[in-house]
Amino acid sequence: MAQLPSHSSPKSGSSPSSNSSPRGNFASSNPKRPGKCTETQPFKLHTQRRGLSKVELMAKLQDLLAQEAKQRVPIAQKLPLTTDKSEVLPKGPVKEQTKPMKIKLHTQLRAVKRAEFNDWVANKIYLLEQERLKEEKLLKLMEEEEIKMLRKQLIPRAQLMPLFDRPFFPQRSTRPLTMPKDPSFHMMRNQCSHCVIRSGLNSLHQHVV
Structure with missing residues (x-):
């Protein structure tokens, strides 16, 4: 079987930075700084x-307002320093004065007619009042009489x-005197109502006659 290579122990003279990880190197190169305040x-x-905008408007x-x-x-203002004479402009032709025309307005005509109508109405009311007073006076005189x-x-x-020269002598x-007659209470059974009514009427007529 093949033997695994054994890890050699680090030498005593070697620096710790050579065996350190790259993360440790980045941390040592960029130390933490305090953040800026917002x-x-x-x-x-x-x-x-x-x-x-309101302040600007005001x-x-x-x-x-100040302007x-x-x-x-x-x-x-100062007068201009000039030696020229003022020019006198010629006057234009004088126009004749306008004469007012006598215009008869419709309102004036209506006012005259209205005044006449008011006078006529006032006279009519006065005459009616006089007639009423006369009638009242006549009625009063008649009542007194x-x-x-x-x-x-x-x-x-x-x-x-x-x-009492002509005294009244009754005649x-x-x-003729009326003849009394006994009424017939006992009627026949077969006699109809019409016959009864007719007989009663005849008897009454005879009594009256």
């Missing part, structure tokens, strides 16, 4: 942007005695 960055909020408005205030201040007549009639007065009637 830098805080502020959030960009929408409200902050809106606030900045600044612009203040600038505009308008400066423009309102009157500044005297009726009251006077009633008062006169209510006064007791003496009445004349009646005349005897010429009508």
Whole structure:
């Protein structure tokens, strides 16, 4: 059988770095360093942007107001240094003054007609009121006359005695006396109702006659 090669022990003079693993070499070349701290960055909020835009608008408005205030201040302007005479422009032809026309508006015509109609209505109401007053006065007079007549009639007065020259003498009637007749209570059995009614009517007629 073949013999396995025996591992030779390391020499005492050999350095430990020669027998160390490559991981150990990397660790020895790159030692651990402390990590950097994270830098805080502020959030960009929408409200902050809106606030900045409002501030800008207010600044612009203040600038505009300041410019308008400066423009309102009157500044005297110097006259130009010239020796030229001012030109006198010729006057144009004078126009005749316009004469107003007498226009009759429809509203004026309607106002006149309306006034006439109002007068007519007022006169009619006045006449009706006068007629009503006259009727009331006549009715009042008639009532007073009726009251006077009633008062006169209510006064007791003496009445004349009646005349008894023609006394009343009653006369005897010429009508014949009625003859009494006994009623027939015992009827035949075979007699019909119509016959009974007819016989009763005949008997009544005879009694009346």
